[in-house]
Amino acid sequence: MTIKIWKHFPREDLYECYQCARCTGSCPAMEVAPAYGPRETILKCLNLGHDKVVEDEKVWLCCTCNVCEDRCPQKIPISDLLVALRNSAARRGNIPTRLSMALELLAKTGRSMIVHQLDEMRAHHGLSPLPAAPVEELRDILKKTGRDEVIEF
C-alpha cells in the first residue's frame, strides 16, 4: 500500500509512526480547519495507500510550518511528506481551484494576484508602477518543476 508513496517519499520511518497525535495536537492548521490533522494523513498513507490520500483535499490544508516535525517523537519529516503528497495530488488534478487559478495567473502574468488595481492605488500614493514581472523566467520554472502538467498556459 505504501509502495507508491515511497516512490515520492522514500523514507522507511513512515512505518514508525506511533499514531500518538502529538503532531495534530501541535498543528496550527488544525486550529483553523478542525477536519485536518497530520496524524490522520499518515495513518491513511499506511492503511489506505497513496491513491486514497492524494484524492483527499485535506492534504492542501498543511501550511508547512514544520511544528509537527519538531515535536514528532519519531522524527518523521511530516511536512516533507505533505509536500510530496501535494505534488502527487496536483499531477492527478486534485488541486483546489483557488490554487490552480493562482498558478495559472502566475504563468500568464508573472504574479499570483491581479494587480492592475494596485497600480492605481500606488499612483494615488505617489508610488511608481510595479516593475514588469519576469514572466518567461517564471514559466521556465513552472516547466522545470513539472507544474505545466497541472495547469495550462
Next chain:
Amino acid sequence: MADLNGIRIGVYVCHCGKNIGGTVRCDEVAEYARQLPGVALATDSLYTCSEPGQEQIKHDIREHQLNRVVVASCTPRLHEPTFRAACESAGLNPYLLEMANIREHCSWVHLHDKDAATEKAKDLVAMAVGRAAKLMPQFEVTVPVARKAMVIGGGVAGIQAALDMADAGYQVYLVERTGSIGGRMAQIDKTFPTMDCSICILAPKMSEVGRHPNIELLTLSEVQEVQGHIGNFKVKVLKKARYVTKECTACGDCIKASPQHAPDEFNAGLSIRRAIYIPFAQAVPSTFLVDMDRCLNNSGIVACDRCFQACSHKCIDFAANDEVLDLDVGTIVVATGVDVYDPTALTELGYGKFPNVITTLEFERLINAGGPSGGELIRPSDRRRPQRVAFLQCIGSRSKRSNPYCSNVCCMNTVKDALLIKEHWPDTEIYVFYIDIRAFGKGFEDLFQRARREGVTFVRGIPGEIIEDIKTGDLTLLGENTLLGKHYRHRMDMVILSVGIKPHKDADKIQRLLNLATDTDGFYMEAHPKLRPVDTTTGGVFLAGAAEGPKDIKDSVTQASAAASRANILMSRGEVKIPAITSRIDPKKCTACGLCARVCPYHAIEGSKEQGFYRVIEAACQGCGACVPECRFGALDQTHFTEDQIVSQINAALASDPHDKILAFACNWCSYAGADFAGVSRIQYPHNVRIIRTMCSARVSPSWIEKAFIMGAGAVLVSGCHPADCHYNNANQNTARRVERFWKRMEKQGINKDRLRLAWVSAAEGAQFAKVIKEMEAGLKKLTSQQIQEAAEKLQKSLTKKSEAT
C-alpha cells in the same frame, strides 16, 4: 576422504529443523565435506545438539577413531560447550572440536538464495575442517575463586543480591554511591500492582543488610579500579568521608543548628535540607552525614561548628578523610539501577517553566506521608489541591528524540498513581493521555480495569502542546483524541509527566571498569538474552535489576536472586577453569626486544633485555592475542588461535573465486556476536563474506591481510568492539594502529585502500554489520579482476623482497 598424517575428522552438518535445512542443502554439504583432506566421515542430521545427535558423535569417535570433530550448525557462542562436553565424554580432548556457523552467518542471512547459501556453507565447512586439522589438545588450568563478593549499587536489586549471597555464607561488600541504600524504591509511595507501601516492605530488608554479619556496607562509595579476573578481582573503592561517626543516634538535634541549605535530592528537589542531614527517615546506615559541598568548612578550616555544638554525642568529625579501600573478591554483581528522564528538553510541555507541570517521581514524593507536603496533593503554584489532574504517558520513552525503548514501568505506575488520588480524593477528575497502555504483568490488567471502574478517563492521543494561564497557573492541553478523530482542549489544574527510566548516569564508568557491553540503549548486555540472562561476557560478573533493562521491582528482585545464585555457584565450587587460549613465547626465536610486553593490556608479559628473555605469565594472560602480531620474529603464538590454524582458514575461504569474496575477521565479543545478531534478526546481506573468529580484533595480524590480498581476496574486513568497549582493556587500539599502517602501505603501493575496511560493530549492531557488508559489496562491484591481480602481484613482490632481506 583423503588421509592426512593420521588426522581423522568427523563432520556433522546440522539441519536445525528447517532453520538451516530450509535454506542450505545439508546433504550436499556433507557430501562435499567427505572429499576434504583429513575427513574420515561426514553426515547430516536433523538436530545435532539433541541427545541422539550427540550420541552419534560419541559413537563415531569411538567406532571410527575420530580425532577431530567439526559441527556445522549454529553459532559456537551457543553450543560450543555442548559439543565440547560430548567430545570429552567420548575421550576426545574438547579443544579438538571446531564449529562452522552455518545458521546465524549463513542460512538466516541468505534466506532467499538456496544455491548461494549452500555454496557458502561448503566454504564455511572447508574452513572449519582446515582449522580442525591443525587443532591440538589443550588442558585448562584451574584458578581458585575467592569466596567473597562485591555488589555495586544498593537499590532493591543490590540489597536482594547481597542478602542472598551473605545468607549463603559468603562475605559481601555492598558499595553504594549515596548516603543510604534503598534506591528508587525508597522514594516511591506505593508499589503496583499490589499497592503495598513501598518503604514498609523495603525497610526491613534494608535493616537486615545493616546488621548482617556477612555484609560490609560501604556507602558514599564508588568503585575506582578493577583488576584481575573471574575468581580473583582486585578492587579499589573510594569511600568518601561522612564526617559523622557511627555513634550517631540519628536524634536530629544537629539539623536546626546548620545554617546551610540545599535542595533535598530524596524529595526530588521539592523541599530543602540542611548541610548536615540524613537522606530519609528509614535510611541505612541510620547515620547523619555532612554534605561538604554545602558545609561552611569545605575549605578545610573549621569556620562553623554549630552542628557539633548541638550534638550531645559529639559524633561530628570535620577532620575525617576519604579512604581508598582495597578489596579482593571472587565475583561481582552489578546493580546500578536507573535515573529518571528529565523532560525539560520537551519545551512544548513546559516542565521547569510551568510550576504545575511535574514528573511522576515528584508526584511520588508529594503523595508520600513522609514527603514535603506530608502526603497532601498540592499544586506547586498555589498549594491548592488540584481538581483536574492529567497524566501524560511515554514522556522520554518510545521516542527518537529521547529514549527509543518502552520504559516498562510508567504505564502501571500511572494507573497506580491515579488510583491513589482516587482513594484519597475521590472527586478529583483524572485524565490519562496515552498511546498504548501496557498492562502485561501478573495483576496488571486487574489494576488497569479497576482504575477505569473508578472513573479515570483514558484518552488515546498525547497532547502536542501545553499552554499556561499565567494568572491562575491552570494548564490547557491541546491535542487529538485519535479514537474519536476529534481535537480536544482540556483545562487542567495539574499535569503529571509519566517520565521514563534510563541507565544510571555512571553506567558507562562501571561498563569500562568491568569490560561490560551495553546495548544501543545503554543498558548492560547479558551474555545471552535467553539462556544466560544474568551473566555478562566478563566471567564472574553478573547483572541484577533495572541496570540490565527497564523493569519493575518484582523483576528486579527475581533477577537479583538469580545473579546471586550464579555467583554462589562459583563461590561454592571455589575454583574455575580458565580457557586454554593464552599466548606463548618460543624462547628459541625470542630476541628479548620487549615489543610484545608493551602492547599487553594486562602486563602479563615479563622479562627484560638484561635477562635476555620475555615470558607470558599464564595466570595473568587473558588470551586476547594482541601481543602475537607485534612480534617481528614470529616468536609468539596464541594457544588455540595459532597462526597456522587461522592461515588454513584463510586458505580454505579463498580457495575458489577469491576475487568475489570479502574475508572478514571478527572479534568474539562484539563483531562476531553482532554478525550473530544480524542472523537472529534475519537481516539479509550479501553472501560473499567469510568470517573468521578471533578473541580480540587485536589478534588480527597484518600478515593475514597481506596473505588474503595476495590470494586475490576482493576485500578484507577487520572488525572489533567500539574503542571504549574492547573486552581486553582497549587492546583494540592496536587493531586500529595496524590497519592504519596497512592502509598507508596500500596507498604507497597504489592499491585502492577501500578494499581494507576497519569497522567497529557491537554485539547489538546486527544491522550495522549487514550495512558494512553491503557497502563493501558495493565497493567490490566497482573493482576489476585485473586491479585485484595487479595489487596481489605488488604485495607479493614486496613480501618476497622482505623475506630475501632477512
